[in-house]
Amino acid sequence: MKWWTKLSNPRLTDVAKPTVNDIARVAGVSLATVDRVLNDRPGVRSVTINKVHEAIDKLGYVRDTAAANLARQKTYRFVFVLPDWKGQFLASLERGIAEIIVSAPQNRTEVRTIRVPNHDHTQLAATLAELDPAQVDGLAIMAKETPLVRDAIADLRKRGIPVVSLVSDQPNSDRDHFVGIDNVAAGRTAGTLLGRFAGGQKGKVVVVITNKQSRDMIERRHGFDQVVGANYPHLEPLPSVEGQEDPAHTERVTLRALQQNPDAIGIYSVGASVQGIARAIAAARLPKRPILIDHELTENSAALLRAGVVDAVITQNTGHLARSALRVLRAKCDKTPVIKSQENIRIDIVIRENLPSMK
Amino acid sequence: MKWWTKLSNPRLTDVAKPTVNDIARVAGVSLATVDRVLNDRPGVRSVTINKVHEAIDKLGYVRDTAAANLARQKTYRFVFVLPDWKGQFLASLERGIAEIIVSAPQNRTEVRTIRVPNHDHTQLAATLAELDPAQVDGLAIMAKETPLVRDAIADLRKRGIPVVSLVSDQPNSDRDHFVGIDNVAAGRTAGTLLGRFAGGQKGKVVVVITNKQSRDMIERRHGFDQVVGANYPHLEPLPSVEGQEDPAHTERVTLRALQQNPDAIGIYSVGASVQGIARAIAAARLPKRPILIDHELTENSAALLRAGVVDAVITQNTGHLARSALRVLRAKCDKTPVIKSQENIRIDIVIRENLPSMK
DNA sequence: CTGAAAGCGCTTACAG
DNA sequence: CTGAAAGCGCTTACAG
Numbered sequence: 001m002k003w004w005t006k007l008s009n010p011r012l013t014d015v016a017k018p019t020v021n022d023i024a025r026v027a028g029v030s031l032a033t034v035d036r037v038l039n040d041r042p043g044v045r046s047v048t049i050n051k052v053h054e055a056i057d058k059l060g061y062v063r064d065t066a067a068a069n070l071a072r073q074k075t076y077r078f079v080f081v082l083p084d085w086k087g088q089f090l091a092s093l094e095r096g097i098a099e100i101i102v103s104a105p106q107n108r109t110e111v112r113t114i115r116v117p118n119h120d121h122t123q124l125a126a127t128l129a130e131l132d133p134a135q136v137d138g139l140a141i142m143a144k145e146t147p148l149v150r151d152a153i154a155d156l157r158k159r160g161i162p163v164v165s166l167v168s169d170q171p172n173s174d175r176d177h178f179v180g181i182d183n184v185a186a187g188r189t190a191g192t193l194l195g196r197f198a199g200g201q202k203g204k205v206v207v208v209i210t211n212k213q214s215r216d217m218i219e220r221r222h223g224f225d226q227v228v229g230a231n232y233p234h235l236e237p238l239p240s241v242e243g244q245e246d247p248a249h250t251e252r253v254t255l256r257a258l259q260q261n262p263d264a265i266g267i268y269s270v271g272a273s274v275q276g277i278a279r280a281i282a283a284a285r286l287p288k289r290p291i292l293i294d295h296e297l298t299e300n301s302a303a304l305l306r307a308g309v310v311d312a313v314i315t316q317n318t319g320h321l322a323r324s325a326l327r328v329l330r331a332k333c334d335k336t337p338v339i340k341s342q343e344n345i346r347i348d349i350v351i352r353e354n355l356p357s358m359k
Numbered sequence: 360m361k362w363w364t365k366l367s368n369p370r371l372t373d374v375a376k377p378t379v380n381d382i383a384r385v386a387g388v389s390l391a392t393v394d395r396v397l398n399d400r401p402g403v404r405s406v407t408i409n410k411v412h413e414a415i416d417k418l419g420y421v422r423d424t425a426a427a428n429l430a431r432q433k434t435y436r437f438v439f440v441l442p443d444w445k446g447q448f449l450a451s452l453e454r455g456i457a458e459i460i461v462s463a464p465q466n467r468t469e470v471r472t473i474r475v476p477n478h479d480h481t482q483l484a485a486t487l488a489e490l491d492p493a494q495v496d497g498l499a500i501m502a503k504e505t506p507l508v509r510d511a512i513a514d515l516r517k518r519g520i521p522v523v524s525l526v527s528d529q530p531n532s533d534r535d536h537f538v539g540i541d542n543v544a545a546g547r548t549a550g551t552l553l554g555r556f557a558g559g560q561k562g563k564v565v566v567v568i569t570n571k572q573s574r575d576m577i578e579r580r581h582g583f584d585q586v587v588g589a590n591y592p593h594l595e596p597l598p599s600v601e602g603q604e605d606p607a608h609t610e611r612v613t614l615r616a617l618q619q620n621p622d623a624i625g626i627y628s629v630g631a632s633v634q635g636i637a638r639a640i641a642a643a644r645l646p647k648r649p650i651l652i653d654h655e656l657t658e659n660s661a662a663l664l665r666a667g668v669v670d671a672v673i674t675q676n677t678g679h680l681a682r683s684a685l686r687v688l689r690a691k692c693d694k695t696p697v698i699k700s701q702e703n704i705r706i707d708i709v710i711r712e713n714l715p716s717m718k
Numbered sequence: 719c720t721g722a723a724a725g726c727g728c729t730t731a732c733a734g
Numbered sequence: 735c736t737g738a739a740a741g742c743g744c745t746t747a748c749a750g
Contacts, residue, residue, distance in 0.1 A: 019742090019743055019744080020743065020744060020745095021743080021744095029720080029721085030720065030721040030722075031721080031722085031744080031745085032720070032721055032722080032745085032746085033719090033720060033721075034744095035744070035745060035746085036719095036720090038744090039745085043719055043720085044719070044720085045719060045720090048719080048720085063743090063744085064429075064742095064743055064744070065744095066425040066428070066429060066467075066743085066744095067429050067726090067742075067743035067744045067745095068743075068744050068745075069425070069726090069744090070423075070425060070426050070429060070726050070727065070728090070742095070743080070744070070745090071725075071726050071743075071744040071745040071746080072726080072744080072745055072746085073725095073726060073727095073745090074745095099698070099700070099701070103698070108423075108425075182716070185712060185713060186713070188712040188713075189710065189712040189713040191712075192710055192711070192712045193710070196555065196556050196558075196670075197555050197558075198558075199555075199556075199557075199558020199559055200558060227712065311555075314713075317705075319700060319701060339458065339462070341458070341678060342458070342678060342682075344715060344716070346676070346707070346713070346715060347713040348705070348707065348708075348713075349707075349708040349709075349710070349713060350708075351548065351551055351552070351708070352551070353544060353547040353548040353550075353551045353582075353586065354544060354545070354547075354548040354673075354705070354706040354707075354708060356703060356705060357541070357703070378726090378727055378728080379727065379728060379729095380727080380728095388736075388737085389736065389737040389738075390728080390729085390737080390738085391729085391730085391736070391737055391738080392735090392736060392737075393728095394728070394729060394730085395735095395736090397728090398729085402735055402736085403735070403736085404735060404736090407735080407736085422727090422728085423726095423727055423728070424728095425727085425728095426726070426727035426728045426729095426742090427727075427728050427729075428728090428742090429726095429727080429728075429729090429742050429743065429744090430727075430728040430729040430730080430741075430742050431728080431729055431730085431742080432729090432741095432742055432743095433729095719750105720749100720750085721748105721749085721750085722748095722749085722750105723746100723747100723748090723749105724745105724746085724747090724748105725744100725745085725746085725747105726743105726744085726745085726746100727742105728741100728742085729740105729741085729742085730739100730740085730741085730742100731739100731740090731741105732737105732738095732739095732740105733736100733737085733738085733739105734735105734736085734737085734738105
């Protein structure tokens with residue numbers, strides 16, 4: 001059956017590919033009834049349902065979603081809720097979302113982004129409560145895990161709106177899916193790179209964290225400690241210092257930590273401002289450049305990677321995050337299965353040599 | 360304009376979104392003429408063309424590709440031509456292709472894979488010559504770069520079939536696009552990891568290559584030498600030994616190299632059978648485990664990563680390769696632009712800690 | 719509970 | 735060179 005050559009029977013494979021019309025004919029019912037069965041709509045006798053299902057099985061029907069959406073004049077409307085920090089990671093994520101917005105009209109999809117103060121659980125919950133099932137077909141949310149948010153998500157699901165958590169999981173809510181990386185593994189990856197790059201040196205490691213409550217931060221730190229404790233016992237990770245979401249504050253706390261530990265051989269930035277850390281390193285005038293491992297590839301971290309200040313960045317592709325969220329949300333709407341392997345977000349390791357050439 | 364709340368004007372944003380009918384009305388022509396202009400079909404006076412274009416601009420029309428394909432009853436038919444080696448990388452690539460085949464019917468796409476003996480340029484060229492533009496809408500090809508293949512590609516393009524090169528580029532042909540990584544950068548990445556993991560040790564590095572002619576091999580070795588020469592002068596990469604595409608032969612040549620250089624501190628596997636290399640390491644009974652950097656993540660290399668025999672794998676995601684080839688081919692058919700950032704295949708670094716959990 | 723007919727946004731013969 | 739009409743595979747009021 002080589003349809004690609006001139007000699008073979010032209011368009012041989014085109015035969016069949018059954019449509020709703022074929023089902024209607026075989027089942028001996030009308031198009032409308034086929035549609036009702038196909039879409040689980042009420043008001044069909046079970047005998048009739050069975051007849052239709054038999055025809056479907058017999059013909060091996062697969063529905064043409066594009067045609068269905070066209071007829072339905074369906075546009076998917078998704079809302080992305082993000083925290084309102086100003087950091088470059090979020091900017092990058094927004095760019096990823098902007099890209100899907102650009103290609104969205106092609107797919108009959110509208111996407112809106114809402115930024116909500118991350119510390120204000122009440123406002124966040126209120127925003128979610130405002131979402132109208134008649135207007136919104138799905139929600140992607142990046143937020144700290146709090147009881148209020150958990151309940152708001154449950155409520156949305158009850159109203160029939162699919163929800164995916166983004167970047168930071170809401171494992172105790174009944175969100176449909178988590179789009180993001182395994183942060184424990186990400187921390188282990190950071191620990192291993194730091195351990196290997198240290199090449200047998202003994203010493204302390206300064207750990208800078210955004211805040212100690214955020215789930216992804218906790219998981220990363222945990223993974224880091226696991227692997228360092230097990231494989232690099234000559235390294236001594238210090239208690240985390242908190243940089244908040246503020247470069248200047250991050251610089252201050254990091255500088256203080258470096259001054260208290262001038263023999264530190266490395267710094268693990270669990271999610272803090274890498275700019276602040278770089279400035280602290282410069283200000284500390286250490287005898288030897290410390291190894292620096294950071295999370296999330298941004299313009300800043302890329303520049304510092306190029307400059308040789310940062311040694312490696314553990315990251316996740318924001319474009320993938322956005323597209324994956326979109327695909328999963330669409331799948332949930334269509335009630336089609338998600339392809340697991342495609343939605344598995346990878347933990348990327350970036351060093352100077354494999355920096356992506358373009359943004 | 361918050362359409363997501365109950366309070367706002369329902370479906371406010373739905374207004375407009377102009378269609379061909381609107382264009383026809385505004386331009387004062389028929390649907391058929393609009394269609395002709397939209398698709399650059401011949402037989403329209405330039406005055407008319409202008410009228411239509413003005414209407415398009417005025418209305419801000421964007422075409423609905425899904426509806427167009429439905430009407431056109433268009434199914435894309437793409438052929439993937441791959442070498443007939445038995446290796447796991449190709450198996451993985453085929454799995455990536457299989458995945459797009461599964462989801463293909465949804466997108467009115469048919470994909471066929473042809474395996475051609477890689478050494479047989481003549482048969483390869485003959486296979487390409489057999490491709491009928493009436494039957495095939497696009498070609499993705501992974502093959503060594505030879506004049507015969509180059510000409511065959513040019514010929515296909517002349518017959519109007521878009522061509523993308525896959526994994527190994529055909530830079531001197533006029534293929535539409537290359538789907539794959541920058542292999543010089545991949546080699547630099549391997550060199551840097553080996554250099555850093557060596558942690559200041561002096562010593563020789565055994566380099567095992569599939570064959571010395573293949574373009575990707577040459578580029579990787581080149582990048583490796585660049586970075587080691589510049590940044591790790593205490594390392595001494597040895598001349599490449601050729602493993603062919605054969606594990607047993609790879610084992611023999613690697614073992615010989617290790618016996619001749621028992622003080623080698625590392626091995627760079629540029630694209631050879633990592634199984635063969637692992638067996639050679641075991642057989643050589645070295646005083647100290649050498650650092651081993653390999654390319655392409657497969658079941659074998661993943662197992663060796665877990666076992667601590669391989670230290671890092673430089674790889675490219677075969678799922679991305681397949682999907683990217685598909686998207687680019689479809690874009691070429693539709694004459695729509697490719698989104699560069701989305702089609703940029705990343706150089707992935709995999710260590711034990713960030714191994715993907717599932718295949 | 720079921721069906722006939724119109725329509726989604728586009729394309730395609732067929733006339734003229 | 736241009737247009738009227740039918741059709742792609744599905745869904746949606748509207749009748750009955």
